Amino acid sequence: MNNALDDFDRWVRTDFVELNTRLEEAYFAAGKQIERGVAELEALKERLALEGAELVRRAGPADAAPRDLDARYELLGSVGLYLGACRRHEVEGPQAAAWPLANFLASSLGVAPRFVFAHQALFNQAVGDRFRTFTSLEDERNFIVYNGLCVLAYQRTAAALRRIATLGVSSPLAAYLLREAHAGLGDVLDFSKTLSKNLDVDRFFLNIRPYFKSYRVGVAEYRGANAGDFAAINEIDVLLGLCSPNDPFYQAVLAEKYPYMPPEDQSLLRAAVLAEPLLDAFLRETATGSVTPQLRENTELFLAVCRRHGAASAYHHHRLVAPFLQAPAAHAPQEDHDDLTSSGPPLDVVVAHLGRLVDLRSAKARADAFGARASLDGLRDALAGGRS
Structure with a gap:
């Protein structure tokens, strides 16, 4: 330098x-x-x-x-x-x-x-235990640390799921990786809960959130920073099979994110959308009617990972987005309402968009053709009727 x-x-x-x-x-x-x-x-x-x-x-x-x-x-x-x-x-x-x-x-x-x-x-060298921040406020430090820990836990989960393809879903080694993925998502939940307890609502809304707004560079306006701008959470979505890269809604989610992710994350996400979803692989193996003890264990672990991914997403939406953004925004002066989000659209549009992602990750029944609820129900039925 x-x-x-x-x-x-x-x-x-x-x-x-x-x-x-x-x-x-x-x-x-x-x-x-x-x-x-x-x-x-x-x-x-x-x-x-x-x-x-x-x-x-x-x-x-x-x-x-x-x-x-x-x-x-x-x-x-x-x-x-x-x-x-x-x-x-x-x-x-x-x-x-x-x-x-x-x-x-x-x-x-x-x-x-x-x-x-x-x-x-993750690209912020600490010096004397202090990394670069906008302010010296403890709430900003908490926001960055616990969201950063969530990112690391999501990356741990995605790395485990990524390796299953070369092993096969009935491999005993896949069971280890599924447990690793489940533990990683457990960490996401724990870190989110800690952030919810430690972060002051008013400090976040008044003193942290405003730094994440969109801003101009030259003639172009670029939307604000988002703690979800990493490949890992989307890798998990598509590797599990809870979200489909063929879904026009989800395609738009991925296309919008690419420029805001680190360069190496872009290649990881491109690889993930080409991989066979684990849900499809489990459905194919259990469809034979002969469910071995190892395949049964792995399938139950896979279903547990899916549930935990949905739970982590729902917790973030209902215990972080709603109380730290929606609730204080309702009391903000009217002149500030057009500038409340980091991503450009009005707050109600952003929240509805996030809610749809939560529904997909939670495998809730939806009217469209891209939710995973029916396939997951079919996998549970295969376990119930399979021989071991």
């Missing part, structure tokens, strides 16, 4: 955090998402925007960018944190200095030119 990049990184870890924290404390004391027109606060916003712009300008020549792809991706995240903060504090103008570097880094990596949750959780 050159001196200019060192200086920018040092600023992101120190003055940047202090400026954002001072602004957030003022907003929180006023009980508002943002304070406008207060001279002292406007000076802090201007300082943040101008200091960041100068440091990015100095760090910005393309030939100074790291050669290592992970370091390049991490730098894109740091530039994105600056741009996200300018958007959060409604600053216009100076941040344009960061657009060329953001676009250069993104085009070289094949990703969107903004920070995403991967930059906060």
Whole structure:
């Protein structure tokens, strides 16, 4: 890393955090998402925007960018944190200095030119046990840590499920992998429950959520960061067979996510949509009518994994999205209602979209042809009628 990049990184870890924290404390004391027109606060916003712009300008020549792809991706995240903060504090103008570097880094990596949750959780080198954050608020740290742990647990689950294809669903080794997947999803539930208990609703809504809004890079607007922007949860969806890559609704989910995932996740997801779903493999083997003890054990483990995946998704929707976003949004000033979500559409549209994903992951009966409920019922019937 050159001196200019060192200086920018040092600023992101120190003055940047202090400026954002001072602004957030003022907003929180006023009980508002943002304070406008207060001279002292406007000076802090201007300082943040101008200091960041100068440091990015100095760090910005393309030939100074790291050669290592992970370091390049991490730098894109740091530039994105600056741009996200300018958007959060409604600053216009100076941040344009960061657009060329953001676009250069993104085009070289094949990703969107903004920070995403991967930059906060998994591509974020800690120094002295502190990773890069917007603020020094404990609630922001909790949000990143426990969502990041959920991502790691989902990745653990996806890695286990991914390996079953070469073993066959009746293999005794597949039983080990299914138990690993079940344990990983158990961790997702546990981490989500801890986050629900530890995260303050008002702090999240007023001081954390606003950094995840969409923002502009050049002439294009890019939707906000989402903690689900990793391949693993979608790998689990399609490898289990709970969601279908042939479903137009789910195809749109996947197509929209690709630019917001880390580069290596994009290739993992492309491979997953071409794999045979485990549900289909279990249906094929149990259809013979001869259900061996090992196949029965593996099938029951598979069904337990499906149930736990649905439970984790439902918990996130009902105990995190509803109380931390829907409930406080109902009391937000009317002028803020058009800017409540990170993904662009109105809140009710986003929540309905997420609810449909929960239904698919929970295998609820649906009117469309792509839910897994009937196939899972058929698999249970095969177990009930199969010989061992």
